[in-house]
Structures are given as structure tokens and as C-alpha cells.
Amino acid sequence: MEIISLGPGFAVELRGMKVAEVASDASVYSAVRAAFEQHSVLVFRNQEVDDDTQLTFSRCFGRPEVTKVGSQGTGTHFVILSTIGEDGKVVPADHRLALRNRTNQLWHTDSSFKKIPALTSVLLARIIPARGGEFVSTRLAFERLEPRLRAKLENSFAWHDYAHSRGQIAPDLASPEERAALPPQCGRLVWKNPVNDRGALYLASHAYAIEGMELTTGKKLLDELMKAATAPGTSYVHSWRSGDIVMWDNRATMHRGRPWPAHEARLMVRTTISATAVDGLETMRPSTQQAAE
Numbered sequence: 001m002e003i004i005s006l007g008p009g010f011a012v013e014l015r016g017m018k019v020a021e022v023a024s025d026a027s028v029y030s031a032v033r034a035a036f037e038q039h040s041v042l043v044f045r046n047q048e049v050d051d052d053t054q055l056t057f058s059r060c061f062g063r064p065e066v067t068k069v070g071s072q073g074t075g076t077h078f079v080i081l082s083t084i085g086e087d088g089k090v091v092p093a094d095h096r097l098a099l100r101n102r103t104n105q106l107w108h109t110d111s112s113f114k115k116i117p118a119l120t121s122v123l124l125a126r127i128i129p130a131r132g133g134e135f136v137s138t139r140l141a142f143e144r145l146e147p148r149l150r151a152k153l154e155n156s157f158a159w160h161d162y163a164h165s166r167g168q169i170a171p172d173l174a175s176p177e178e179r180a181a182l183p184p185q186c187g188r189l190v191w192k193n194p195v196n197d198r199g200a201l202y203l204a205s206h207a208y209a210i211e212g213m214e215l216t217t218g219k220k221l222l223d224e225l226m227k228a229a230t231a232p233g234t235s236y237v238h239s240w241r242s243g244d245i246v247m248w249d250n251r252a253t254m255h256r257g258r259p260w261p262a263h264e265a266r267l268m269v270r271t272t273i274s275a276t277a278v279d280g281l282e283t284m285r286p287s288t289q290q291a292a293e
């Protein structure tokens, strides 16, 4: 397996393997897992996979999420990201699917608003958009901060709410069913990877407040951290090709879709793997006492 550097200090392409081998060969899994822990974004080119192969590959990393209410693919292990309506045509700009794609263009971390956040997302492009996805390393962003601020953030918690990120695009974009199913969640602002002991900012468009901090002050700090984490020159932009799979570490990255001409169709399929204790999940939750305060 060959590792080719793609981004500024993170993101690599893994060459010389098929993702199907990860499930059948423990040594291949170990090598891919080590690259995942170290480089945060992995790109696999020329992979011809169907839904089953994508899911089998994803399962090697943990338990797949069941797609939430209100998303395409609800009740399955697949999230369908599409701009194609039931009539087979690209939907107009004010269609709910189009608005949801605009929320995808905000910097975010998949599932930070869920009770059990995500370790990784695996994305396969079926119909290739003209523009790529953009990633930043929140691990490198954390390591760029002053030591005193890092220490403060390691002991701070942020509130994440699905309805908050949706509300930035349209006030009623999160439905009453989604709001009921996805109450706000509190998580530590720094996710420490137990494998390499490196911390990463855990932020994103769903974060709206810092626990114990006045709302405006907390929002200002979140905005400053988001700006620092997405500073010019720190991102990797992926240009999709047919047969590409991209997987990323939701603990150590943020990503966003890039705008593309509205008339061009996009169809992507995502599997998302929930984090567990070995991924550092336990340290992300406030203690019972902190949560009660």
C-alpha cells in the first residue's frame, strides 16, 4: 500500500488496494486504520463498489448509523445526498433537497448533533458533481492555538443542535419531527484521539453555545475558533472522479460541500459509523455533575 500526501499536513490517497480487501484481510484493515488515525482523510481511487461493498467496508470501523427521520434513506444504513427529484430531473433552487444541499455547504462535522456522534463517514459519488468537497483538519487547527487557550478548551463543552445549522439557511428547514428526534447535545470542545493522544477542536455549524458561558460570548468564541480552523491555505479540496471513495475522521476534521451549477445533478451515498469508547467517546461527555450545573 502506497500513501500519497494530498493536503496541507493531512489527507492522503491510499494506492495499491481495493476497499473490499479491508473486510477480508486483517493486515489491510490494520494499515488502513493506522492511516485513518494519522491522516484523518483517506481517498481511494478507482473503486468500483456497490451498496453492499460500501457497507461491508464501513462496518470494519464500527456500527453503522441508521439514517435519521427527514433524510433520504431514512431507516437504512445509507444517507442519499441527491438533487434529483421524483421526476428524475434536477430540483429547483427553492426545493427542500436544494436547501438541504446549501446546509451541506456550511462547515460541519457529521452527526455532532447526535447522542452518539460519528467516528467516520464514507462517501461514494454515484453521479459526479462538477465541484469537490472541502476538508480542514481541526486537529492541526487545535495545535496552532496558544497553549493557554488549548487548556481552557479541553475543559469546555459546546452545545450542538441540528435545528441551529438548518436555521442558518431557512427558519423552518428542520421539521418538527426532526426537532423532536434530535434534541441538542453537549460535547467536549476537544476530542482527544486515544491512539495518538492528539486533540482536535470539535466544532461545526451545529454548535451554537458553550456550556456555562453567556450566549453571545460563547457564540463569539465559537465563531473565532471556526475562523481559525478554516483559515486560508489550511484546506484540502477533493476533485471527484468516477470510482472515488473518500472517508474522513469526524473527530478531527470539518468539511463542506462546494457550490456547483444548480442544473448539474448530484447523487452521493454516505455511510456513517458511530464512535465508541475505543474512539474516545467516553471523554466527550460532560460528567453527571457538570451536566446538571
Ligand SMILES: [Fe+2]
Pocket: 104, 108, 109, 110, 255
Ligand atoms: Fe457532511
